[in-house]
Amino acid sequence: MRHSLTLTIGPARFRIGSAWKEPIARLRALYAAYPQEEGVADFTVRLEPAGVGRRWWRPSVRIAGDHMLPDALPMALRHGLLAAEMGMNLQMALGWRRHLLIHASSVEKDGRALVMTGESGSGKSTLAALLGERGWRFMGDEFALIDLADGKVHPFPRLVSLKNASVAAMRVEVVDGARFGPLMRGTPKGDIAHLVPPAAATARMGEAAAPALLLFPRYGFARDIRPVGQGEAFMRLTQASTNYVALGEAGFETLHRFVTGVPALAVDYESGEEALELIDALWADLS
Amino acid sequence: MGEPAIWCRCNEGEILLRQIDGLMLAYHRPSGLTHMLASPLPEIWGALDAEPVSAETLLERLSAHYDLGKNALAELTAHLEELAALGLIRERACATA
Amino acid sequence: MSESTQDSGSSEEGADENARIARRRLLLGGGMAAASAVVSIRPALAQTAASVLHCQIPVPDPGRKGQAIAADGSVVPAGTQGSFPGSGRPFTGEEVKAALRGRNLPGTSYEQNRAYLNYIRRLQGGTSGFTCYASLQMPR
Numbered sequence: 424m425r426h427s428l429t430l431t432i433g434p435a436r437f438r439i440g441s442a443w444k445e446p447i448a449r450l451r452a453l454y455a456a457y458p459q460e461e462g463v464a465d466f467t468v469r470l471e472p473a474g475v476g477r478r479w480w481r482p483s484v485r486i487a488g489d490h491m492l493p494d495a496l497p498m499a500l501r502h503g504l505l506a507a508e509m510g511m512n513l514q515m516a517l518g519w520r521r522h523l524l525i526h527a528s529s530v531e532k533d534g535r536a537l538v539m540t541g542e543s544g545s546g547k548s549t550l551a552a553l554l555g556e557r558g559w560r561f562m563g564d565e566f567a568l569i570d571l572a573d574g575k576v577h578p579f580p581r582l583v584s585l586k587n588a589s590v591a592a593m594r595v596e597v598v599d600g601a602r603f604g605p606l607m608r609g610t611p612k613g614d615i616a617h618l619v620p621p622a623a624a625t626a627r628m629g630e631a632a633a634p635a636l637l638l639f640p641r642y643g644f645a646r647d648i649r650p651v652g653q654g655e656a657f658m659r660l661t662q663a664s665t666n667y668v669a670l671g672e673a674g675f676e677t678l679h680r681f682v683t684g685v686p687a688l689a690v691d692y693e694s695g696e697e698a699l700e701l702i703d704a705l706w707a708d709l710s
Numbered sequence: 711m712g713e714p715a716i717w718c719r720c721n722e723g724e725i726l727l728r729q730i731d732g733l734m735l736a737y738h739r740p741s742g743l744t745h746m747l748a749s750p751l752p753e754i755w756g757a758l759d760a761e762p763v764s765a766e767t768l769l770e771r772l773s774a775h776y777d778l779g780k781n782a783l784a785e786l787t788a789h790l791e792e793l794a795a796l797g798l799i800r801e802r803a804c805a806t807a
Numbered sequence: 808m809s810e811s812t813q814d815s816g817s818s819e820e821g822a823d824e825n826a827r828i829a830r831r832r833l834l835l836g837g838g839m840a841a842a843s844a845v846v847s848i849r850p851a852l853a854q855t856a857a858s859v860l861h862c863q864i865p866v867p868d869p870g871r872k873g874q875a876i877a878a879d880g881s882v883v884p885a886g887t888q889g890s891f892p893g894s895g896r897p898f899t900g901e902e903v904k905a906a907l908r909g910r911n912l913p914g915t916s917y918e919q920n921r922a923y924l925n926y927i928r929r930l931q932g933g934t935s936g937f938t939c940y941a942s943l944q945m946p947r
Binding site for chain 3: 778782
């Protein structure tokens with residue numbers, strides 16, 4: 424392709440190609456702290472014109488790569504950065520086999536990881552970003568990679584994808600404006616801005632941590648904490664994993680080890696501050 | 711045809727079992743499927759072994775540990791058929807040891 | 808492989824123990840027509856499946872504790888005419904399953920039972936109890 428970039432995030436290396444210059448330039452700048460040397464990539468992502476002439480006329484991006492979804496709709500070029508991120512996520516979700524991949528955010532403190540999983544809107548991404556600014560090591564806002572041999576959580580600290588109200592919330596938290604990508608309005612996922620994770624997240628992205636607590640956060644409900652049984656946690660995590668079935672026996676063993684070794688709680692909260700306070704208290708109770 | 715069904719647990723190499731809370735997790739290697747088994751299936755599984763037995767014999771074994779109601783045999787047979795359909799136990803066709 | 812034998816062995820011993828402590832419980836023949844006790848995990852289950860038969864369904868959701876249930880199952884302010892206060896304790900999956908087959912939820916009147924079941928049928932993903940209700944719907 425005309426423009427390209429090789430990028431390493433955690434254990435995965437991506438080669439991203441684009442028919443346009445701008446998305447690659449944006450990625451190169453926002454991922455400046457990540458290894459960008461050339462090498463054999465695990466996955467390729469291509470941003471292609473969605474049809475004849477669509478490179479210039481109402482430029483429209485089709486996300487292509489090693490793994491593709493048949494029904495994915497093309498996106499506007501002004502959302503090219505999001506398209507590249509979605510392309511990388513898609514490769515991980517459909518193609519990664521070296522770890523059990525769980526749709527979850529994770530942060531680390533004292534060598535132990537807190538894993539948060541939930542549907543879109545649960546706040547798992549924003550909470551991980553907030554904790555990353557408040558003394559925890561940010562490990563990832565989208566995928567937690569569980570080691571098949573020892574059960575540890577490996578970081579996948581790509582850019583944080585902030586949606587809607589979270590953008591303003593994080594602008595209060597992070598004073599360095601250079602850590603924010605452009606605000607993309609009206610994308611298929613709402614208004615999106617990317618946030619560059621703290622320096623420690625990238626510097627230590629090869630460092631795994633043993634999971635100590637699993638939370639199922641839910642934003643917008645009155646404060647409540649409920650235990651989640653191992654059976655329910657197992658079932659919910661199979662549904663939050665993109666490769667549980669593909670991994671076969673290794674996935675079964677890894678998930679069983681996870682749910683029997685890690686306490687699980689459902690947490691309802693109405694504000695970020697309330698959630699941080701709850702998490703601090705729960706974390707203190709662990710030790 | 712017409713003979714009473716007998717059941718056994720003789721394909722254990724095909725199944726990986728783990729306990730969580732009160733449930734039994736079973737990974738069935740040939741199909742790659744995971745099943746979560748709730749009571750009474752773990753108890754029924756526990757009462758079976760590699761020796762094929764009839765549902766009546768199995769019911770007797772279970773009655774040593776549990777109370778059984780009047781429809782117990784019909785229910786037990788339905789559960790055995792369900793376990794066999796998942797490949798977790800075998801009906802009759804056990805390989806000779 | 809050897810572990811699978813161990814596991815099942817110990818569950819049998821556990822059963823023996825239980826029997827000695829005279830905690831005999833009704834295992835089979837309770838007239839529940841051999842309800843399926845298996846949930847199989849399949850990739851296509853995404854986000855709907857859940858917690859087998861040990862799950863529970865609060866009425867209403869803890870996030871709306873203190874509110875009442877109208878006859879059509881909607882959640883309304885406490886004291887609304889014709890509504891019922893929420894249940895004091897969550898119902899178990901088994902109780903709901905039995906109620907869906909025609910038995911009353913424990914401790915409820917006829918109308919109250921109908922209102923609660925309407926509430927449960929209207930549960931949406933992300934609401935407490937939804938995954939439990941979804942698991943009761945699954946054919947296996």
